[in-house]
Amino acid sequence: MKIYYQGKEVGMHNEIKRVIDMFGENIRISPKHIIACRCNNEVKSLDYEIKEGDNVELLDITNRDGKRVYSRGALYILSMAFNELYPNAKLMINYKISNATFCESKNLKITEEVIKKLRKKIKEIVDKDLKIEKRNLTKSEAEEFYKKNDDARGRLQLENEFKDVVTLYFCGDYYNYFYGVMPLSTGYIDLWDIEKYKNGIIVKYPDVENPTKLAEFKESKKFLSTLQEYEQIHSLMEINTVQDLNDRIEKGKGKDVILTAEALQEKKIAEIADKICKKTDLKMVLIAGPSSSSKTTFAKRLCMQLRVNGLKPVTIGTDDYFVERKDTPLDENGEYDFESIEAIDLKLFNEHLKKLINGKTVNMPTFDFKIGTKKYYDDKMLKLESDEILVIEGIHCLNDKLTAKIPKENKFKIYVSDLTVLNVDEYNRISCSDTRMIRRIVRDNNFRGYSALDTIQRWPSVTRGENRNIFPYQEEADAMFNSSLVYELSVLAQHAIPLLKQIDRTHAEYAEAKRIVSMLEYFKPIDDKPIPNNSLLREFIGDSVFDY
Secondary structure, three states: OEEEEOOEEEEOOOEHHHHHHHHOOOOOOOHHHEEEEEEOOEEEOOOOEOOOOOEEEEEEOOOHHHHHHHHHHHHHHHHHHHHHHOOOOOEEEEEEEOOEEEEEEOOOOOOHHHHHHHHHHHHHHHHOOOEOEEEEEEHHHHHHHHHHOOOOOOHHHHHOOOOOEEEEEEEOOEEEOOOOOOOOEHHHOOOOEEEEEOOEEEEEOEOOOOOOOEOOOOOOHHHHHHHHHHHHHHHHOOOOEHHHHHHHHHOOOHHHHHHHHHHHHHHHHHHHHHHHHOOOOOOEEEEEOOOOOOHHHHHHHHHHHHHHOOOEEEEEEHHHHEOOHHHOOEOOOOOEOOOOHHHEOHHHHHHHHHHHHOOOEEEEEEEEOOOOEEEEEEEEEEEOOOOEEEEEEOOOOOOOOOOOOOOHHHEEEEEEEOOOOOEEEOOEEOOHHHHHHHHHHHHHHHHHOOOHHHHHHHHHHHHHHHHHHOHHHHHHOOEEEEOOOOOHHHHHHHHHHHHHOOOOOOOOOHHHHHHHHHHHOOOOOOOOOOOOOOOOOHHHHOOOOOOO
16 A cells, blocks of 8 residues: 655555655645645545555645545535524525635625634634535434434435435534545634625635635625526426426426526527627627537527627627737747637638628638648638628637727627536535536536546546636626536536446546546436527537537
């Protein structure tokens, strides 16, 4: 058996904590910085007993899985403190904003006094370094437990046919279920803070780049407003958790859920189109968003709504405006960085846009990716008529540098993303990034010849590009469109689970695949036949009316 930390072998022992204590000083780590481990490519708690032949990697908060364990522990402690102080109130862990998690209470007004009391109680719980104990109950034992304890925390597990046991985490008399591995004790969460934000609470965590400091919280007003708008819509549909969705499906209301969700999206697209058409100086619509947000289908449906309003959309792409291959910037590894905005011929792009919006004819380029150069053909002439509007989709479309020479009044920017507001239950949120990755796993397998393993391996690179080129500019949008559909994971689960189960523990991606499968198994399957053929979801599962 071997134990590694950040690629360095640090010892051999069947008790992980003893290795950390023995070797921590030599590799300049604090025992509290190590929060979990990956044993044979599966995330485990630090009290996991290693067997002969096991390979173990120690995880801290600079690692994606370690960060998840840390934030999970912080939210567990918040829920414990909230329960002790306000036992008759309910806490709802909602969604991630910036580098923090936003939480609300449905029946307690969050005031500065509430925050003060919670902060004091959390510090007390952390300072006591209380043990967090995992207990597995058989389903019959869990039934008896819930009869005696009138609280639904973790109860959804009883209805999960793929789970043989019900897992609860106890800390003293408090118990809860948090999806995934937890820290061994409350003392591991030694850097945190909470603040009042809007009508709720934000929970802050350490910075991944500098774990000795809290990550900076950057307010995203438009982003939060879009999330809350869709949360209100889900509340009107009376679907806030997987339990609510499953209940509708089991009662035969799946078709109603699908058609209502689709109608709401169509209404929102129409509203954005109406907003565009009211602006007389507009010459172009710019659309950007992270991977698998269904930007392409959104753009096609928006174009249809613009036509209804009397505008004729003309689509152009930024991919034909790459600089010559020899001028392409390099990344930190010396590879061509095609995602950099400097990989686009900005001067030419802006010159062409200016000519087009001024009614002049432009010979549009076609980029030859094989030899890395722009080519021009006589049949690629474009002139924008008075009733036509440019629609441009690309990762840099929210960055003003892309269209620096175009006056602001001529541009309308739209941010599109799958902003999931559905929770597993009150304490376990579903990550927007996870939903987009699941979409991409299904699409990559259906249409691009990539396995789930391929997609998961590429995902960290995808998210790095999004963090650099898309997310910093989302607040520049004139409109935000949430492409999330409340029912989509009930559909995608049926496609994604078999693909994810093909990834075995010989791959480093096994832990990620297992985590996603465990989450998807909470969803009851829904019949996908009622999904309209112009739905954004058809881009991923197939049978779309649109060509891609």
